Amino acid sequence: MTVFVWVLSALMAVAVLAWIVRLFVRDNRIRERGRDVIAHVDEVRVLAVNESDSKTLGYRLSWEEGGRRKQVSGRETIPMARVADIREGDDVLIRYLDDDNIRFVFDR
Numbered sequence: 241m242t243v244f245v246w247v248l249s250a251l252m253a254v255a256v257l258a259w260i261v262r263l264f265v266r267d268n269r270i271r272e273r274g275r276d277v278i279a280h281v282d283e284v285r286v287l288a289v290n291e292s293d294s295k296t297l298g299y300r301l302s303w304e305e306g307g308r309r310k311q312v313s314g315r316e317t318i319p320m321a322r323v324a325d326i327r328e329g330d331d332v333l334i335r336y337l338d339d340d341n342i343r344f345v346f347d348r
Contacts (some may be wrong), residue, residue, distance in 0.1 A: 252327045265279065270342070270343050273337055274341065275337075276336075276345065277337060278332070279302065279303045279334050280303060280331055281300075281301060281326060281328050281330050282302050282328070283328060284299045284312065284328055284335070285297065285299075286323075293319065293320050294317050294319050294320055295320060297316055297323070298313075298315045299316065301313075301342075312342060314342055315341075316342075316343075322344075322346050325344075326344065333345040
């Protein structure tokens with residue numbers, strides 16, 4: 241039984257570390273290969289308030305690209321101090337790699 245607990249604990253630790261590494265790699269890829277886009281905030285809603293002084297927002301953004309309207313939806317956890325920077329009707333700066341890899345840019 242003790243061996244099982246140790247193996248399970250080790251697997252869980254590896255899984256958590258892999259998830260953290262994946263997030264860092266994703267952020268780095270967006271930062272290096274993404275492009276800056278000014279997007280219009282069509283919809284934003286609070287999905288969760290986290291104990292770590294941040295909120296998880298659900299959003300829908302749109303912008304003009306190649307004569308067509310591009311729309312993306314997603315969720316992002318941002319610091320509480322930045323929540324007011326993302327309001328419906330505003331334009332925001334994002335770093336866009338593809339529809340699944342978007343980051344809000346707050347330092348302009």
